[in-house]
Amino acid sequence: MKGTTMKTNTKKTIKTYCYGKLKEFPTLKAAKLFYVEAAFNSEGSERTRYEEILELLNSGETIVSDVDGIPGDLPEEKSLSEKEKKDIAAKIEECQHTKKLIVDHLDLNRKILAEKEAAFKKENAILIDSISALSDQANDLSLEIIRLAKNLRKGTEVAK
Numbered sequence: 001m002k003g004t005t006m007k008t009n010t011k012k013t014i015k016t017y018c019y020g021k022l023k024e025f026p027t028l029k030a031a032k033l034f035y036v037e038a039a040f041n042s043e044g045s046e047r048t049r050y051e052e053i054l055e056l057l058n059s060g061e062t063i064v065s066d067v068d069g070i071p072g073d074l075p076e077e078k079s080l081s082e083k084e085k086k087d088i089a090a091k092i093e094e095c096q097h098t099k100k101l102i103v104d105h106l107d108l109n110r111k112i113l114a115e116k117e118a119a120f121k122k123e124n125a126i127l128i129d130s131i132s133a134l135s136d137q138a139n140d141l142s143l144e145i146i147r148l149a150k151n152l153r154k155g156t157e158v159a160k
Contacts, residue, residue, distance in 0.1 A: 014028050016035070016064050018065070019066065032057050032058070
């Protein structure tokens, strides 16, 4: 059988390492149910892989893998010391503080952007109004040129 069992599991959870991913199940029943469904919905080598894990689980193992030997990136089970727990809690607090600073900064940037966008729209509205007024004036001048040209033509015709 390809899969292997590994180290002693000091907790009562079930750990499987399959397709390079570590999964942890609260009970043996939950782990078996997961792999029965996975095998049922698979075929070929994938189904075989899930069935091998099921065999190991059925033999009572609580830590199993779909590869020979212990994968190098499977974390060792270990309890944290009080200092490690405090260090982790401090790091979490620091990350939460940093996250708040970043969110506040983003909110400020959004506000500034909204203000600049409103000012830009206002400024463009003035430009559009100016362009529209100039266009109207150009049309009026075009009409005046046509009127003057007609008068000029009439005047030269009268003079002939």
